[in-house]
Amino acid sequence: MGGGASDKTNLAIEVLKSRDFIGRFIEKYDLYVPVMAAEGWSLGSNSLKIDGDVYNNETQEWVREAKAPFSPKPSIQETYTEFMKLLSVSQDKTSGMVKLSVQHYSPYLAKEWADKLVLEINEDMRNRELIEAQQSISYLNDQIAQTNLADARAMLFSLVEEQTKTLMLANVRSEYVFKTVDRAVVAEKKAKPARALICILAVMLGGMLSVLFVLIRYFSKK
Structure with missing residues (x-):
C-alpha cells in the first residue's frame, strides 16, 4: 500500500479503538447488558446467562450496588473499558493486513459485533472523508472566484478535481478503508x-x- 493508504489505515485503527467511536457503537446497538451483566451462555437456547446481582432480566432494571459517582446502570466509560477487553485489533507491519477479533460468552454475538465494527468504521471513515472533501471543494471554489491569475486558477482547479475524485470514491465504495478478506465466523471452540x-x-x-x-x-x- 502507498503512504496515503497506510496513513488512512492507521488512522482508522486508532479511531476504531477510540472511546468516542466505541462509545457510540455501544449506544447504537445497546450493548450494556451483554457486556456488563453477562456471566455465561446457554448453547441449547442460544441465550445469555445474566448475573441477577447486576441486572434484573424480568424487570429489565439495573440492580447492581454502586457507589458515587457510579450508578446502577454502567456508564459509557465503564462499558468501554470492559468492551476493550473483548476486542482485539492488530496489524501485520509487513503486509499491512489488519486482524480484528471479538471474544464473548456467546460466539454468535462475537461474530455479529465483529461484522458490525467493520461496517461502522468504514462508514465513519467515509463520512469523515466526505465532510473534509466537501469543505475543501467549497473553500477552493471561493479561492477560484477571488483570483484572476491563470496559474493559480489552474492549480486550484486541479485540487478541486482531486477532491471530487475523493467524493466519488467515498460514495461508491461500501468497504471504504477495510476490505474484508476473511469474514467473521461463529467459533466452534472456546477461546x-x-x-x-x-x-x-x-x-x-x-x-x-x-x-x-x-x-x-x-x-x-x-
Missing part, C-alpha cells in the same frame, strides 16, 4: 478458559506442594 492447561498446572502445583509438605515434616521431625 478460554483452557481447562486442559489449568488441570495440568494444578496437578504440577499440587505435586510440588505435596513434596514440599513431606520435606518440611521430615526435617521438622529430625
